[in-house]
Amino acid sequence: MTTGDRIQALAARLLRDAPAVDASGTLPAGHLDGLAEAGLYGIFAPPAAGGLGLATGAVYAAVEELASACLATTFVWIQHFGLVAALLNPATPEALRATLLPGVVSGRVRGGVALAGLLPGPPRLTAKPVPGGWQVDGEAPWATGWGHVDILRAAARGPDDTVVTLLLDAAAQPGLTVTPLQLVAANASATVRLSFAGLFVPDARCVGQEPYDPVRQQAEGLRANGSLALGVASRCCRLIGPSALDAELGRARSALDAADTAAMPAARAQASELAARAAQALAVHRGSQSTLAGDDAGRLAREAAFLLVFGSRPAIRTELLGLLGVTR
Numbered sequence: 001m002t003t004g005d006r007i008q009a010l011a012a013r014l015l016r017d018a019p020a021v022d023a024s025g026t027l028p029a030g031h032l033d034g035l036a037e038a039g040l041y042g043i044f045a046p047p048a049a050g051g052l053g054l055a056t057g058a059v060y061a062a063v064e065e066l067a068s069a070c071l072a073t074t075f076v077w078i079q080h081f082g083l084v085a086a087l088l089n090p091a092t093p094e095a096l097r098a099t100l101l102p103g104v105v106s107g108r109v110r111g112g113v114a115l116a117g118l119l120p121g122p123p124r125l126t127a128k129p130v131p132g133g134w135q136v137d138g139e140a141p142w143a144t145g146w147g148h149v150d151i152l153r154a155a156a157r158g159p160d161d162t163v164v165t166l167l168l169d170a171a172a173q174p175g176l177t178v179t180p181l182q183l184v185a186a187n188a189s190a191t192v193r194l195s196f197a198g199l200f201v202p203d204a205r206c207v208g209q210e211p212y213d214p215v216r217q218q219a220e221g222l223r224a225n226g227s228l229a230l231g232v233a234s235r236c237c238r239l240i241g242p243s244a245l246d247a248e249l250g251r252a253r254s255a256l257d258a259a260d261t262a263a264m265p266a267a268r269a270q271a272s273e274l275a276a277r278a279a280q281a282l283a284v285h286r287g288s289q290s291t292l293a294g295d296d297a298g299r300l301a302r303e304a305a306f307l308l309v310f311g312s313r314p315a316i317r318t319e320l321l322g323l324l325g326v327t328r
Contacts, residue, residue, distance in 0.1 A: 003038070003054065006038040007040070007062050010034050010035065010038055010040075010066065011068070012069070013031075013069075014066060014070035014073055014074075015068075015069035015070065017070065018069060018070045019296070019299065021072055021073070021188045022072070022188070022294075023294060025187040027072055027073060027076065027148065027188040027189065027190065031070070032073070032076065032077065032107075032110065032148055035073075035107065036106065039051070039052045040062065040077070040107075041080055041084070041104070041105065041106065041107030041110065042084065042105035042106060042107070043062060044081075044084070045084055045105045046088075049101060049105050050102060050105045051105050059224075060223065060224065060226075060256075061227075063078060063224055063227035063228065063231065064227040064228075064230045064231045064253075065231065065234075067227060067230070067232065068231035068232065068234045068235040071185065071228060071231070071303045072186040072187070072188040072189045073188075074231065075144060075189045075228065076112075076144055076145040076148055076149075076189050076190070078224050078228075079111060079113050079145050079149065080111045080112070080149075081224060082111065082113050082153050083104055083112075083151060083153045083167075084104055084105065084111070086165065086167075086207050088101070091208060092207050092208065093207070093208075095204065096204070096207065100151070100167075104151075109151060110145070110148065110150050111149055111150070111153055112143055112144055112145045112146070112148075112149035112151070112152045112153070113144075113154075113155075114142075114143045114153070114155070114168070114194055115140070115154075115155045116138065116140040116141060116156070117156040117163055117164070118163065120313075123156075123157035124138050124139050124140070124141070125137075125154070125155070125156040125157065125196065126138050126156055126158070127156035127158050127201075128158070128159065129158075129159070130200070132200075132202060132203060133202040133205075134156075134158075134164060134166060134200070134201045134203070135198055135199070135200060135201075136154070136156055136166065136168075136198075136199040136201060137197060137198060138156070138196055139193065139194065139195050140193070140194040140196070142193070143170075143193070143194050144189050144191045144192075145170075145189060145190055145191075146170065146178060146180070146190045146191070146192040147190050148190060149170045150170055151168065151170060152168040152169075153166075153167060153207070154167075157212065161212050162210060162211055162212055163211075164206065164208075165208055166205055166207065167201075167205045168199070173199070175196060175198045175199030176194060176195070176196060176197075176199050177194070177195040177196075177197070178193075178194060179192060179193040179194075180192050183306065185299070185302035185305065186303060186306060222264050222265075222268055222311070222313070222316075223256060223259070223264065225310070226267065226268050226271045226272075227256075228307055228310075228311075229272045229274070229304075229307045230249065230252060230253055230256070232275040232278070232279065232300055232303050232304050233245070233249050233271070233274045233278045233279075233304075235296075235300060236275070236278035236282040236300055237249055239282055239285075239296060239297075240278075240281060240282055243281075245274075245281065249274065249278075252267070252270050252274050255270055255271075256268070256271060265313060265315035265316045265318075265319050268312075268316045268319075269316050269320040269322075269323055270319075272316075272320060273308075273320060273323045273324065275307055275308075276304040276305065276307075278304070279297070279300045279303075279304040279305075280301070282296075282300060282301075283297045283298075283301060308320060
């Protein structure tokens with residue numbers, strides 16, 4: 001079976017389970033295990049490191065296909081990408097790479113993110129050097145996959161306007177308070193708010209420290225997040241049947257693929273707006289049954305609304321408000 005066949009088979013399984021996952025707010029462990037069995041936790045890691053070595057375009061296509069089946073599962077899975085990229089980076093300390101990379105690529109060790117230190121404005125999450133390591137204080141308003149991930153890649157503002165990247169155990173510990181959040185969609189993603197009060201992280205868990213670049217660092221993950229919106233739009237298009245939305249979906253995908261850092265906010269806004277409009281069209285297409293609890297149209301409408309604001313940035317918000325007819 002090819003990798004593409006495995007992705008299609010896994011997507012079919014996730015799609016069958018999607019209504020139950022949405023209703024229960026619980027993500028079956030078998031979903032994430034299935035991703036690991038298909039090699040998808042190491043989707044872009046080179047074969048020499050045990051990964052699949054898929055090119056960027058194929059990675060985004062996989063995200064889109066799986067998001068079209070179950071947004072919650074895919075949402076948790078893509079949090080792992082940053083940890084893989086960090087451990088593949090030669091600049092990451094060799095001891096960390098040697099210890100963690102095999103398990104991370106195979107999916108035996110699963111990653112999440114807490115990236116509050118990259119957000120614009122006053123630092124929400126800070127790290128200051130202390131003997132033997134770093135002290136972390138502040139808040140990460142969003143961390144996804146709690147209970148499903150083992151390590152959080154945290155980005156905190158450090159001294160002299162820098163960003164310090166640390167690997168934290170995703171578990172209850174002194175200095176860390178976890179507050180579950182209830183989401184309107186993809187609630188099975190187990191998203192939480194993390195509050196830090198003097199959490200100690202040893203030097204051995206420090207990935208690195210670099211200058212804070214608000215343009216480059218706030219662009220992290222924007223293209224992959226766009227594939228989530230494309231996935232929701234794609235599912236709506238399939239349920240509607242052939243329509244003019246199909247061509248729009250292709251154009252939105254091409255815009256994301258071609259976008260550089262400057263063009264990415266507009267491309268992300270286009271994809272998110274299309275998902276919302278496609279979900280509305282699906283509701284009308286299905287008629288009164290779309291108002292029933294458990295109908296695909298209702299779930300997809302909530303997911304599309306969620307993706308209008310998830311992983312957003314000020315520039316994306318401005319572009320979206322323009323597309324939605326709101327001027328500021």
